[in-house]
Amino acid sequence: MVYRRTHQVVKRLAARRSAILAAARETCAEGGMAAVQIAPVAVRANVAAGTVYRYFPSKADLISELIADVSRDELAAIRRAADAAPGPSSALAAAVTTVAVHVVSHRKLSWGILAEPVEVDVTESRLASRREIAGEIESRIAAAIRAGHLPAQDTALAAAALLGALHEALVGPMAPDNLEDQAKLRDAVQTVTLLALRAVGVMDARARGLVVQAVLPTKMAAGA
Amino acid sequence: MVYRRTHQVVKRLAARRSAILAAARETCAEGGMAAVQIAPVAVRANVAAGTVYRYFPSKADLISELIADVSRDELAAIRRAADAAPGPSSALAAAVTTVAVHVVSHRKLSWGILAEPVEVDVTESRLASRREIAGEIESRIAAAIRAGHLPAQDTALAAAALLGALHEALVGPMAPDNLEDQAKLRDAVQTVTLLALRAVGVMDARARGLVVQAVLPTKMAAGA
DNA sequence: AATGAGTCTGAACTAGTGTTCAGTTCTTAT
DNA sequence: ATAAGAACTGAACACTAGTTCAGACTCATT
Numbered sequence: 001m002v003y004r005r006t007h008q009v010v011k012r013l014a015a016r017r018s019a020i021l022a023a024a025r026e027t028c029a030e031g032g033m034a035a036v037q038i039a040p041v042a043v044r045a046n047v048a049a050g051t052v053y054r055y056f057p058s059k060a061d062l063i064s065e066l067i068a069d070v071s072r073d074e075l076a077a078i079r080r081a082a083d084a085a086p087g088p089s090s091a092l093a094a095a096v097t098t099v100a101v102h103v104v105s106h107r108k109l110s111w112g113i114l115a116e117p118v119e120v121d122v123t124e125s126r127l128a129s130r131r132e133i134a135g136e137i138e139s140r141i142a143a144a145i146r147a148g149h150l151p152a153q154d155t156a157l158a159a160a161a162l163l164g165a166l167h168e169a170l171v172g173p174m175a176p177d178n179l180e181d182q183a184k185l186r187d188a189v190q191t192v193t194l195l196a197l198r199a200v201g202v203m204d205a206r207a208r209g210l211v212v213q214a215v216l217p218t219k220m221a222a223g224a
Numbered sequence: 225m226v227y228r229r230t231h232q233v234v235k236r237l238a239a240r241r242s243a244i245l246a247a248a249r250e251t252c253a254e255g256g257m258a259a260v261q262i263a264p265v266a267v268r269a270n271v272a273a274g275t276v277y278r279y280f281p282s283k284a285d286l287i288s289e290l291i292a293d294v295s296r297d298e299l300a301a302i303r304r305a306a307d308a309a310p311g312p313s314s315a316l317a318a319a320v321t322t323v324a325v326h327v328v329s330h331r332k333l334s335w336g337i338l339a340e341p342v343e344v345d346v347t348e349s350r351l352a353s354r355r356e357i358a359g360e361i362e363s364r365i366a367a368a369i370r371a372g373h374l375p376a377q378d379t380a381l382a383a384a385a386l387l388g389a390l391h392e393a394l395v396g397p398m399a400p401d402n403l404e405d406q407a408k409l410r411d412a413v414q415t416v417t418l419l420a421l422r423a424v425g426v427m428d429a430r431a432r433g434l435v436v437q438a439v440l441p442t443k444m445a446a447g448a
Numbered sequence: 449a450a451t452g453a454g455t456c457t458g459a460a461c462t463a464g465t466g467t468t469c470a471g472t473t474c475t476t477a478t
Numbered sequence: 479a480t481a482a483g484a485a486c487t488g489a490a491c492a493c494t495a496g497t498t499c500a501g502a503c504t505c506a507t508t
Contacts, residue, residue: 003452003453003454003505003506003507004506004507005454005506006505006506008505009454009455009505009506013455037495037496038495038496038497039495039496047456047457048456048457048458049457049458049459049496049497050456050457050458050459050497050498050499051455051456051457053496053497053498054455054456058496058497059495059496059497115339116341117340117341117342118341119341119343119495119496120496123397126397127397127398130396130397130398131398134398151428153415153419154411154415156400157393157400157412157415157416157419158415158419160392160393160396160398160399161389161390161392161393161416161419161420162389163392164388164389164390164391164392164393164396165385165386165388165389165392165423166385166388167388167392168384168385168387168388168389168391168392169381169384169385169388172354172384172388173347173350173351173354174351174354174355174358174384175384176380176381187378188381191377191378191381191382192381192385195377195381195382195385195423195424196385196423198422198423198424198425199389199419199420199422199423200419200422201422201428204375204425227475227476227477227482227483227484228476228477229476229484230475230476233475233476233484233485237485261464261465261466262465262466262467263465263466271486271487272486272487272488273466273467273487273488273489274467274468274469274486274487274488274489275485275486275487277466277467277468278485278486282466282467283465283466283467343465343466344466
């Protein structure tokens with residue numbers, strides 16, 4: 001007898017998988033990576049611990065997918081914001097602002113995805129995630145250089161440095177802890193975006209203008 | 225009968241303690257924080273595992289002291305370099321360059337101290353370490369602002385961002401991996417220092433000059 | 449309805465390390 | 479020399495969480 005998966009079953013399986021991933025994401029958003037343990041995630045997804053292993057070979061795989069998932073959303077948001085900008089410099093500003101807004105809006109999740117200690121080895125997927133985001137920033141920097149808005153420079157190093165600056169200033173352990181306040185949050189985002197733009201060589205005066213423009217459209221799009 | 229510690233014994237105990245810490249440091253420098261386990265460290269220090277616990281209440285304490293130790297050395301190096309500089313801007317450049325040179329020179333150790341996942345909770349001492357270093361950078365930024373060399377800005381956020389940029393660009397997983405080559409290493413240090421100085425508002429032309437001056441005296445002082 | 453493939457369950461298993469402690473060795477004081 | 483306090487040893491212990499798997503259950507096929 002040949003068993004064929006019904007469409008309904010396929011859908012249910014996919015739903016379960018998503019539910020597990022979503023549970024992991026929520027758990028991470030609430031308690032950081034340390035809280036992402038098989039048992040609690042399973043409970044949250046309404047499955048047994050063993051079931052998780054029917055969808056993910058190991059905890060490392062689960063977390064890797066989580067990282068890839070979040071990363072994909074972030075990348076899409078960055079592209080959307082940058083593509084909507086009128087020119088290369090604005091696009092870079094928009095990209096940087098988008099990252100900044102995202103990380104401050106979901107600090108625990110970001111910290112978990114980016115740098116929080118995990119038992120299992122997820123360096124590979126973290127690296128991939130960073131490469132994706134950094135690659136996007138890098139190409140925006142390169143575009144601004146081609147347009148003559150920025151001095152020539154090592155774009156890869158610059159992109160890495162920019163992201164490092166954003167992360168450390170906004171989600172790392174030294175980040176100010178009063179970012180619940182909307183006004184403070186915007187201040188921090190503006191300040192750090194300004195820092196980042198100046199770092200790659202945007203003139204101070206021009207950078208301030210770009211930051212103001214970039215922050216406006218981004219402030220509502222904090223979701224996801 | 226009253227037992228009194230002989231001077232010799234006191235010295236031996238202190239030496240053991242140092243030996244254990246040194247063993248931990250070497251182990252970290254070679255294999256990262258993951259390699260810093262009680263048993264291997266004990267072997268390296270020529271003591272039994274149990275002995276470690278006569279000097280450190282727990283692994284967390286051992287690692288915390290290791291972090292504090294490395295941090296202290298780093299802070300001293302930064303101060304030395306900055307104090308030797310002729311003015312506030314040079315001092316800032318020297319401080320930044322010192323950090324950059326240190327982290328690239330001992331990447332595994334730096335990564336372990338700064339951000340590598342550890343089983344035990346060392347967030348407190350890592351935070352303290354960062355605060356120390358960031359505080360130093362911050363005061364140098366503040367001095368440069370007072371001297372009129374930099375625009376007014378949130379110095380705490382700026383210091384955090386600077387360090388984040390250095391770390392991500394030079395020791396993080398995205399850091400270029402060809403930094404064994406002395407020339408490449410110096411290039412990377414220069415590039416990142418330049419980025420950092422521009423970030424806080426040093427004009428590009430002036431920044432380039434400061435970087436060149438700062439890198440020269442630092443290149444030999446990579447030890448420790 | 450009967451059958452068997454596919455899926456789920458959750459208690460038991462496993463593995464790797466930090467930590468302990470009874471016994472041993474070393475050091476001090478008489 | 480001897481007794482007692484202090485330090486050291488390292489094998490045994492404990493703990494935590496990821497992983498497994500035999501049995502229960504669900505669903506597609508005849």
